[in-house]
Amino acid sequence: MDHMTHTFQIDGAEIMARIEALAEISETPTGLTRRYLTEEHRRANNLVAGWMRDSGMQVREDAVGNIIGRYEGNPPGASAVMVGSHLDTVVSAGKYDGALGVLTAISCVQALCDRGIRLPFAIEVIGFADEEGVRFSSTFLGSRAVAGTFDRSILDRRDAEGISMAEAMHRFGLDPELIGEAARRRDEVLGYLEVHIEQGPVLENESLPVGTVTTITGACRLEVIIEGIAGHAGTVPMSLRCDALATAGECVLAIEALAKGFGQTVATVGQLSVEPGAINVIPGRVRFTVDIRAATDEARNQMLAAVHERVEEIVHQRRAASTIEVSHDANNVACTPSLMEAIDRAIEANGWRALRLPSGAGHDGSAMASITDIGMIFVRCKDGVSHNPDERITHEDAAVGANVLLHVLRHFKDHNALSHT
Numbered sequence: 001m002d003h004m005t006h007t008f009q010i011d012g013a014e015i016m017a018r019i020e021a022l023a024e025i026s027e028t029p030t031g032l033t034r035r036y037l038t039e040e041h042r043r044a045n046n047l048v049a050g051w052m053r054d055s056g057m058q059v060r061e062d063a064v065g066n067i068i069g070r071y072e073g074n075p076p077g078a079s080a081v082m083v084g085s086h087l088d089t090v091v092s093a094g095k096y097d098g099a100l101g102v103l104t105a106i107s108c109v110q111a112l113c114d115r116g117i118r119l120p121f122a123i124e125v126i127g128f129a130d131e132e133g134v135r136f137s138s139t140f141l142g143s144r145a146v147a148g149t150f151d152r153s154i155l156d157r158r159d160a161e162g163i164s165m166a167e168a169m170h171r172f173g174l175d176p177e178l179i180g181e182a183a184r185r186r187d188e189v190l191g192y193l194e195v196h197i198e199q200g201p202v203l204e205n206e207s208l209p210v211g212t213v214t215t216i217t218g219a220c221r222l223e224v225i226i227e228g229i230a231g232h233a234g235t236v237p238m239s240l241r242c243d244a245l246a247t248a249g250e251c252v253l254a255i256e257a258l259a260k261g262f263g264q265t266v267a268t269v270g271q272l273s274v275e276p277g278a279i280n281v282i283p284g285r286v287r288f289t290v291d292i293r294a295a296t297d298e299a300r301n302q303m304l305a306a307v308h309e310r311v312e313e314i315v316h317q318r319r320a321a322s323t324i325e326v327s328h329d330a331n332n333v334a335c336t337p338s339l340m341e342a343i344d345r346a347i348e349a350n351g352w353r354a355l356r357l358p359s360g361a362g363h364d365g366s367a368m369a370s371i372t373d374i375g376m377i378f379v380r381c382k383d384g385v386s387h388n389p390d391e392r393i394t395h396e397d398a399a400v401g402a403n404v405l406l407h408v409l410r411h412f413k414d415h416n417a418l419s420h421t
């Protein structure tokens, strides 16, 4: 396209140094933990805001606590390409999940600003306040507020200390009544781009630093309650028992076997609680969760129906009772084909083979897709490990991710104009 593409390279060192600085802000002394509306959220927003300002952006915090830096285009006041990721973490997280996407975006703007380059549109870098949903069991809280799909019932949810989200917002200096103001209009946003660690082993196996995401997986979550009959562990004969935990155990293994038989479908029982939970009492009641994800919505729905049927069968055979409630059900979200092509071309322009891969994890893009086009760039991570302090990437790969993003941004208008002719 132009000679600048070759001479205009972002070095990963600054991104990595900022990732280290951000990782210092943790609720826990060991293992990174940074949840929504905490003191650490405030400090992370302040630190990131400073980097945004240093890169020529005007910074504001929106009504839900997202931090947003705007780099004006030419002409000023134009619609924006939004670029970012989340600044919150799970408990005992890695340093790169979320942070990498915000910091690569800031480095792209800095590269433009340092050279006095204005694009024909604005760039808004966003650090979403809550993607992981650890504190209030929410999903994509920050990006849903931006997309205008925030569920107000979450305001009444309480954290482990009994503080409601509405109260926590007040303490943080936000007004829950104003959350609607975080929503953006479709015509203000040209697209949403995100760089994120892969959180899986595909790129590493392919020896590639980056890849183009095709779809962001949806998920179906169930809460299953098995009712048996509690009784004395010494006096009730085996033949007369209705053991809720033994029934649940059979269900867990059956769900695993079903998922293995389905292909490109995964199912996980991640929580299980036993009542009354005593060493000498036959379990009377068990609650467990199931998380189901699949390559297609159809496959996920088939798996859901199969789980329902099999659990009911097992419960019936053991003369127990069950209730199955769907607590969350979100469809897969496809990335925008024209943006996938733009990312492929950017990867090739950086000297790498373009590889497409789906995301098995959820991301803010799935919420943003309801108002705009989305594109995602995955960066290789060591052994596919994430949500773990052992999460690792190399500074060379961070640089490739940033340079691919910069290329997509610098050619965005070309691609956009082409896609509308």
Ligand SMILES: [Zn+2]
Binding pocket: 086, 097, 098, 131, 196
């Ligand atoms: Zn993430």
